[in-house]
Amino acid sequence: MKSILKLSIALILATAAVAHAQQPEKGKGRGPKIAKPRISDTVRANIYADNWFKLYINGNLVAVDSISFIPHNVISVDILPEYPMTIAVMAKDNADKNTGLEYNNTNLGDAGFILKFGDGTVTDKTWKAKNFFHGPLNRDMEKPKTKHFPIPADWYKTSFDDSVWQNATEHSEESVDPKAPYYENDFEGAKWIWTKDLALDNTVIFRKTIPGPPNGDPIPRKWPRGVIDASEKQ
Numbered sequence: 001m002k003s004i005l006k007l008s009i010a011l012i013l014a015t016a017a018v019a020h021a022q023q024p025e026k027g028k029g030r031g032p033k034i035a036k037p038r039i040s041d042t043v044r045a046n047i048y049a050d051n052w053f054k055l056y057i058n059g060n061l062v063a064v065d066s067i068s069f070i071p072h073n074v075i076s077v078d079i080l081p082e083y084p085m086t087i088a089v090m091a092k093d094n095a096d097k098n099t100g101l102e103y104n105n106t107n108l109g110d111a112g113f114i115l116k117f118g119d120g121t122v123t124d125k126t127w128k129a130k131n132f133f134h135g136p137l138n139r140d141m142e143k144p145k146t147k148h149f150p151i152p153a154d155w156y157k158t159s160f161d162d163s164v165w166q167n168a169t170e171h172s173e174e175s176v177d178p179k180a181p182y183y184e185n186d187f188e189g190a191k192w193i194w195t196k197d198l199a200l201d202n203t204v205i206f207r208k209t210i211p212g213p214p215n216g217d218p219i220p221r222k223w224p225r226g227v228i229d230a231s232e233k234q
């Protein structure tokens with residue numbers, strides 16, 4: 001009788017141990033349900049810079065042009081929009097930092113930037129634009145000189161005050177002369193922007209804050225977002 005009791009207790013303990021082992025770990029699959037974004041909640045961003053850009057949304061680095069000079073290319077990425085959305089772009093024409101010239105100092109060069117998001121966000125003259133590298137001064141290609149202006153450390157942050165910056169200038173497609181990738185991607189409704197000087201302003205920062213989707217879509221829910229610090233700070 002005693003041995004049957006012992007066996008029963010042993011079986012109960014073993015069963016309990018197995019049951020405990022089968023409990024899902026906290027946070028692994030059976031935690032409280034949270035709404036997670038799907039790829040259908042993202043929008044496509046198409047971006048073309050003559051010659052290069054990097055782009056931040058709400059302070060986070062989301063896209064970098066993969067080709068610094070030529071061939072001219074379109075960067076197409078999925079973004080998870082978040083409103084209000086502050087877009088900050090550093091765009092660079094290919095230009096030697098000492099002469100402002102390109103192609104081994106043989107060409108004045110010109111620039112241009114255009115962007116369209118799937119939520120209807122497009123570049124136009126309502127964007128802010130500021131130049132930080134001008135040259136060659138007075139278009140002098142014989143004795144080229146340049147001017148550089150310090151770039152504020154927090155230029156890409158939502159909190160940065162761009163209220164004293166001028167608006168971007170819209171430039172014609174003909175004056176920018178985009179290459180094939182521009183025509184192979186959707187930029188309908190977007191304008192080419194830069195400062196007034198497409199030729200001599202070589203490093204330009206653009207900023208724009210969008211309160212909601214410009215195409216009239218409802219503002220999406222607040223998705224859970226991890227915070228990735230793209231800098232190398234630990």
Ligand SMILES: [Ca+2]
Binds near residue numbers: 051052065067
């Ligand atoms: Ca490029």
Ligand SMILES: [Ca+2]
Binds near residue numbers: 050093109110
């Ligand atoms: Ca160029």
